[in-house]
Amino acid sequence: EAAPAPGTGGELCFGGQSLKALARTYGTPCWVMDGGVLRTRCQALAGAFKAALSTPLPDGRSAVCCHYAVKAQDSLACLAIAAQEGYGADIVSGGELARALKAGMKAEAVVFSGVGKSDSELADAIKAGIGQINVENEGELERIASLASAMGRVARVALRVNPDVAAQTHDKISTGRAEDKFGIAWEKVPALYKSVQQAEGHSALRMVGLAVHLGSQIMDPQPYRQGYQRLAQLVRQLHAEGLRVDEIDCGGGLGIPYQGEEAMAPQAWAHIVAETLGGLGARLHVEPGRWLTGPAGVLLASVVEIKHGARDFVIINAGMNDLLRPALYDAWHGILPTTLPAPGTPLHEADIVGPICESSDIFARNRPMPPFKRGDTVAILDAGAYGAVMSSTYNTRPLAPQILIDHGQVAPLRKQQSVEALLAAETMPGWLLPGQR
Ligand code: LLP
Numbered sequence: 001e002a003a004p005a006p007g008t009g010g011e012l013c014f015g016g017q018s019l020k021a022l023a024r025t026y027g028t029p030c031w032v033m034d035g036g037v038l039r040t041r042c043q044a045l046a047g048a049f050k051a052a053l054s055t056p057l058p059d060g061r062s063a064v065c066c067h068y069a070v071k072a073q074d075s076l077a078c079l080a081i082a083a084q085e086g087y088g089a090d091i092v093s094g095g096e097l098a099r100a101l102k103a104g105m106k107a108e109a110v111v112f113s114g115v116g117k118s119d120s121e122l123a124d125a126i127k128a129g130i131g132q133i134n135v136e137n138e139g140e141l142e143r144i145a146s147l148a149s150a151m152g153r154v155a156r157v158a159l160r161v162n163p164d165v166a167a168q169t170h171d172k173i174s175t176g177r178a179e180d181k182f183g184i185a186w187e188k189v190p191a192l193y194k195s196v197q198q199a200e201g202h203s204a205l206r207m208v209g210l211a212v213h214l215g216s217q218i219m220d221p222q223p224y225r226q227g228y229q230r231l232a233q234l235v236r237q238l239h240a241e242g243l244r245v246d247e248i249d250c251g252g253g254l255g256i257p258y259q260g261e262e263a264m265a266p267q268a269w270a271h272i273v274a275e276t277l278g279g280l281g282a283r284l285h286v287e288p289g290r291w292l293t294g295p296a297g298v299l300l301a302s303v304v305e306i307k308h309g310a311r312d313f314v315i316i317n318a319g320m321n322d323l324l325r326p327a328l329y330d331a332w333h334g335i336l337p338t339t340l341p342a343p344g345t346p347l348h349e350a351d352i353v354g355p356i357c358e359s360s361d362i363f364a365r366n367r368p369m370p371p372f373k374r375g376d377t378v379a380i381l382d383a384g385a386y387g388a389v390m391s392s393t394y395n396t397r398p399l400a401p402q403i404l405i406d407h408g409q410v411a412p413l414r415k416q417q418s419v420e421a422l423l424a425a426e427t428m429p430g431w432l433l434p435g436q437r
Helices: 019-026 035-052 076-084 094-102 119-128 138-151 186-198 221-240 266-277 290-296 325-329 419-424
Strands: 012-014 030-034 064-069 088-091 110-112 132-135 155-162 205-211 247-249 283-286 297-307 313-316 335-337 348-353 362-369 377-380 402-406 409-414
Touching (some): 012 019, 019 297, 019 377, 019 409, 030 035, 030 290, 035 064, 035 076, 035 266, 035 283, 035 290, 035 402, 064 290, 076 402, 076 409, 088 094, 094 110, 094 119, 119 132, 119 138, 132 138, 132 205, 132 247, 138 155, 138 205, 155 186, 155 221, 186 205, 186 221, 205 221, 221 266, 266 283, 290 297, 335 362
Parallel strands (some): 030 402, 064 088, 064 283, 110 132, 132 155, 155 205, 205 247
Antiparallel strands (some): 297 313, 348 362, 402 409
16 A cells, blocks of 8 residues: 555556656655555554554543654654644654644653653653653653652653563664663662652652563564563562552554565554553553654655666665665665566666765665666655654755655655755854965
8 A cells, every 4th residue: 555556657656646757846865755655554553553452441541542753754744644643752852842742742642762861851841741751760760850840840750661572673773682772671670660659749750650662673573572571570560569550651663564574564563462461451552653654755866877887886866864774774675766667678686876975875786677767766665764864964965855745735844955054054163264364
């Protein structure tokens, strides 16, 4: 449902629009998001969890809340679509808090995770009255307590548990092993939880529950099952000590089949959550990012040059500064020409590379491709998650524009950054101005 499809005249279409025509209008490189796909995926995932956890909590609240992981695709329009679909936000910075609130997310539906939250970010979150702050260590608890108390507020906190489970994903996006920097070692959780909850009323903290996030691009049910079982054990232990656990945040991480691999469906994830953590009387939270947004976006680029030699290189005008995933994680992304080759066109293996001065600036190696000529456009697929958000201006390449297709309309989301704007953010020390030497 998410992949671009052939349209009439052999042109690749996305969101019902010809990608080649969009490239002509908006230039390349250019990020394209399909609001329809994002909406459908928001509904599918929330629907799976609502079906698996259909019994409301004793107090009448719904048993599950979905939070859109802002870090995966942070444009205000995508956040607004998620909010319309009933999602809250999973944020990791004060900047993401500002975005979520501006896009219409309710503060109480915001959860804040992250290992290095600053005082000012925490203060903003407490002031806004967000749903919960997932705390990473004792020091952070102390800072939240003193900030909240100075404001005369009570902050809702949860402990982020490090369950010591390997997510069996890329090393750089695995977060739940003991050696990863995230969370509180699970053995230390009960004592800390107890001390904070028992001090309620005398402190500015309310201990509402536990949180876990195992990693990203998880394709296998096993790590989820292991991590959640460990969390359930902890919850039972806390209950046995007479403590309350109101909220359990199950994190995100559901993977997508970039290369046609077998992937878990949201139903399977929801089923594991319900099986391991349902029936504990807590409200469950999930924080998906990639699964919602990845297939909802493509990156358009144009062929700048073709170079034949020891290998065949197709040089495009998008680089690792735009889409970093292949360079950083050796990630595989589908790449399609926006004009589909006639049936029977022979394919040749080529390397699709960017213009950046680094050999890691490669989008595909030995990829069977139809012949290209200068000016042809290509679409890099599944680029909606961790694409535009991870762009940089390396090599003084301005940030590429973003557009949204929604309800049959095309709207610009972010203008192409100009080199002038990039330079205008810099100042030249007076003594270095030309003519001052
Ligand atoms: N919750 C927390 C606490 C997280 O750290 C993350 C992602 C998520 C939720 C959302 O995970 P998702 O459902 O999107 O897998 N840049 C990497 C991915 C980094 C993920 C970081 N944390 C990539 O391009 O593959």
